[in-house]
Amino acid sequence: MSDVLAVNNLKIYYYTRKGVVKALDDVSFTLKEGETLGLVGESGCGKTTLGMGLLRMPSPPGRIVDGEIIIDNENIVPLDENELRKRIRWSKISMIFQGAMNSLTPVYSIKKQMLETLLNHREMEEEQALEIIKKYLNYVGLSDDVLRRYPHELSGGMKQRVVIATALFLEPKIIVADEPTTALDVVVQAQIINLLKKLKHELNLSFIFITHDLATEAEVADRIMVMYAGKIAEIGTNSQIYGRQGPSHPYTKGLLGATPKLREKVEELAFIPGTPPDLLNPPTGCRFHERCPVVFDKCSLNEPPLREIEPEHFVACWRCYDE
Amino acid sequence: MNDEIILSVKNLKKWFPLRRSIAEVFKGKRKWVKAVDGISFDIKKGEIFALIGESGCGKTTTGRLIMKLEELTAGQIIFKGVDISSLSSAKDIKKYKEDVQMVFQDPYASMNPRFRVRDVLYEPLIIHEKTKNHAEMEQLAVKALEEVKLTPPDEFLDRFPHMLSGGQRQRVATARTLVLSPDLIIADEPVSMIDLSTRAEILHMMKEVQERLNLTYLYITHDLSTARYFCDRIAVMYLGRIVELGTSDEIIENPLHPYTKALIAAVPEPIAGKENIIKDIPIKGEIPSASNIPQGCRFHTRCLYAKPICYESDNDPELEENSNDGHYVACYLHKEIN
Numbered sequence A: 001m002s003d004v005l006a007v008n009n010l011k012i013y014y015y016t017r018k019g020v021v022k023a024l025d026d027v028s029f030t031l032k033e034g035e036t037l038g039l040v041g042e043s044g045c046g047k048t049t050l051g052m053g054l055l056r057m058p059s060p061p062g063r064i065v066d067g068e069i070i071i072d073n074e075n076i077v078p079l080d081e082n083e084l085r086k087r088i089r090w091s092k093i094s095m096i097f098q099g100a101m102n103s104l105t106p107v108y109s110i111k112k113q114m115l116e117t118l119l120n121h122r123e124m125e126e127e128q129a130l131e132i133i134k135k136y137l138n139y140v141g142l143s144d145d146v147l148r149r150y151p152h153e154l155s156g157g158m159k160q161r162v163v164i165a166t167a168l169f170l171e172p173k174i175i176v177a178d179e180p181t182t183a184l185d186v187v188v189q190a191q192i193i194n195l196l197k198k199l200k201h202e203l204n205l206s207f208i209f210i211t212h213d214l215a216t217e218a219e220v221a222d223r224i225m226v227m228y229a230g231k232i233a234e235i236g237t238n239s240q241i242y243g244r245q246g247p248s249h250p251y252t253k254g255l256l257g258a259t260p261k262l263r264e265k266v267e268e269l270a271f272i273p274g275t276p277p278d279l280l281n282p283p284t285g286c287r288f289h290e291r292c293p294v295v296f297d298k299c300s301l302n303e304p305p306l307r308e309i310e311p312e313h314f315v316a317c318w319r320c321y322d323e
Numbered sequence B: 001m002n003d004e005i006i007l008s009v010k011n012l013k014k015w016f017p018l019r020r021s022i023a024e025v026f027k028g029k030r031k032w033v034k035a036v037d038g039i040s041f042d043i044k045k046g047e048i049f050a051l052i053g054e055s056g057c058g059k060t061t062t063g064r065l066i067m068k069l070e071e072l073t074a075g076q077i078i079f080k081g082v083d084i085s086s087l088s089s090a091k092d093i094k095k096y097k098e099d100v101q102m103v104f105q106d107p108y109a110s111m112n113p114r115f116r117v118r119d120v121l122y123e124p125l126i127i128h129e130k131t132k133n134h135a136e137m138e139q140l141a142v143k144a145l146e147e148v149k150l151t152p153p154d155e156f157l158d159r160f161p162h163m164l165s166g167g168q169r170q171r172v173a174t175a176r177t178l179v180l181s182p183d184l185i186i187a188d189e190p191v192s193m194i195d196l197s198t199r200a201e202i203l204h205m206m207k208e209v210q211e212r213l214n215l216t217y218l219y220i221t222h223d224l225s226t227a228r229y230f231c232d233r234i235a236v237m238y239l240g241r242i243v244e245l246g247t248s249d250e251i252i253e254n255p256l257h258p259y260t261k262a263l264i265a266a267v268p269e270p271i272a273g274k275e276n277i278i279k280d281i282p283i284k285g286e287i288p289s290a291s292n293i294p295q296g297c298r299f300h301t302r303c304l305y306a307k308p309i310c311y312e313s314d315n316d317p318e319l320e321e322n323s324n325d326g327h328y329v330a331c332y333l334h335k336e337i338n
């Protein structure tokens, strides 16, 4: 499989009045054609920052400080805004935004909102735009009937389908889905996950699937990338993370321990004591060292690099390398 | 836990009137949102009892009815042997509201940013006129903080919410309910972005407090997997009714109602090798509106097992015990299906 996306040493900082928030600090990874890469980590670890960054849309006062985002052999970081709009954003990479289903405009019909979005990104006749819209509504399992309706007349699942259809308009090959199932009921969640899998297959899409739930990730992601405090802690295949051997990084282990398992009775849910660090002033060395159960002297002094410990399995932890 | 029943809910209903068109007003037609539509359950002292179901099924309304924040339409709520509708004096109602407390399991909502932890904990003491003596208030606040393991308490008393993590905020919210020494705590957890580790931390803390103080919880949630770990018994709600009730293990290992089966099938689990499988979720369609409840068994529009008896009947099936085992199900066909 070839890579559809490569990210090299990406840094995105927020220049706030209080100082520089290093929300994404030197992150590198690849996304293969037709794969779903799961991105997990606690609130504030930089998942949305990365997702928006990939579309070159960091929320202000955020800026891409350094690094490359390579899509189809082209680094899009130096491109000017015009070029991006014309050739990249929405047509090569698009995004399902966190909470988008709840930010549909209440006073506009679905038709009006979808038309506006599409016509904003492509010049075309309304007639033609409507054809595209209907095509993708059908793809996501909705009838044309929803076009006449208003957001409050749709269930959460239907709204999320509208949002997904909108992300597909310009036939992108890469979709960043930011918490697409988090605010939904479990049955609807499972239906949306099934839909995304179907789309991935039929349209040969590649996904970056963002969630804070490792259980959801197990059901969608071919590979899983775990972030902690703006850095990658671990990347592994589905079987490396969820298989018998389990993950390697102490943080991933902690997250997995805190994830309840329905079909397995546990007496006690484990949790990771403490909270993620302030990214205005990240800790020295390993950013996880203040919460790590197996910390040792080296950890607070030197930052562990992300190393491949077995094929396709990358970990940033001093305890995980074969010397 | 013994078998003493602390709270008993009998055929409880809450119908909200729906706004009508002028024509409907003239025709004298009334329409209702049947948020809670005839539910019954008992909670034993020292037990953790869960109400589970999808958004809009009536969980919070049930909690609010028990809290007397909402007038009931029909039925009874009996707390420690007394029908709470019969509480009439202000004093009795106040005492009841000390004994039964509600807390929202959402650390990011509902905390006044200008209140220090101290103020948050003093507020109920002031409202309930427990004491006006500051030393005494501080003593009670410190004790409550110790219960929820925010120690040393002195370090937390003067913090503002923004100086607390999500888990710590929820500890403060729980401490706030504890200052009045309640017997029953209603914990309402919305679907939210809360981190799993934070949630695990909160549940861990709540269970410790519960065991230490022999509290009783009514835990309201969407999430079956935490309920299994956290709760003794589970009641599954669908559109204002309880469709199944039993011990947590029974409900999850041996679900009898088609709706419960679908919920369980839908729950994601951190197990390898499912990334390319389309999941079979045994349910169809979408949840109907609570203002337009299907006739007969209200689940029939989504049920894969439905037969004429299910939609031709005038009523919903009653909750009945499966085989003398404390496991109840409301389905006309449960013997056939299972």
Ligand SMILES: Nc1ncnc2c1ncn2[C@@H]1O[C@H](COP(=O)(O)OP(=O)(O)OP(=O)(O)O)[C@@H](O)[C@H]1O
Pocket: A014, A016, A021, A023, A041, A042, A043, A044, A045, A046, A047, A048, A049, A050, A059, A060, A061, A062, A098, A212, A279, B193
């Ligand atoms: N516009 C902004 N200005 C300043 N800081 C920001 C901004 N957006 C995000 N941050 C900070 O950057 C860090 C990463 O935030 P981000 O939204 O990427 O996290 P996340 O992993 O998506 O979290 P969540 O799970 O809560 O959605 C956080 O510390 C956050 O406070």
Ligand SMILES: Nc1ncnc2c1ncn2[C@@H]1O[C@H](COP(=O)(O)OP(=O)(O)OP(=O)(O)O)[C@@H](O)[C@H]1O
Pocket: B016, B033, B034, B035, B053, B054, B055, B056, B057, B058, B059, B060, B061, B062, B190, B191, B222, B290
């Ligand atoms: N004050 C009210 N007036 C009219 N309808 C109401 C009112 N409060 C609740 N409802 C309706 O009653 C039904 C049950 O609502 P409730 O809040 O109890 O559900 P819930 O199970 O707590 O849902 P969630 O999981 O989303 O919190 C819903 O259809 C809701 O819209």
Ligand code: SF4
Pocket: A249, A250, A251, A286, A287, A288, A289, A290, A292, A293, A294, A295, A296, A299, A304, A316, A317, A318, A319
């Ligand atoms: S590098 Fe050290 S502190 Fe960091 S995860 Fe590994 S053992 Fe823990």
Ligand code: SF4
Pocket: B258, B259, B297, B298, B299, B300, B301, B303, B304, B305, B306, B307, B310, B317, B330, B331, B332, B333, B334
């Ligand atoms: S009574 Fe009929 S419709 Fe209702 S749950 Fe049972 S089989 Fe399904």
Ligand SMILES: [Mg+2]
Pocket: A047, A048, A049, A098, A178
């Ligand atoms: Mg986010």
Ligand SMILES: [Mg+2]
Pocket: B059, B060, B061, B188, B190
């Ligand atoms: Mg609710």
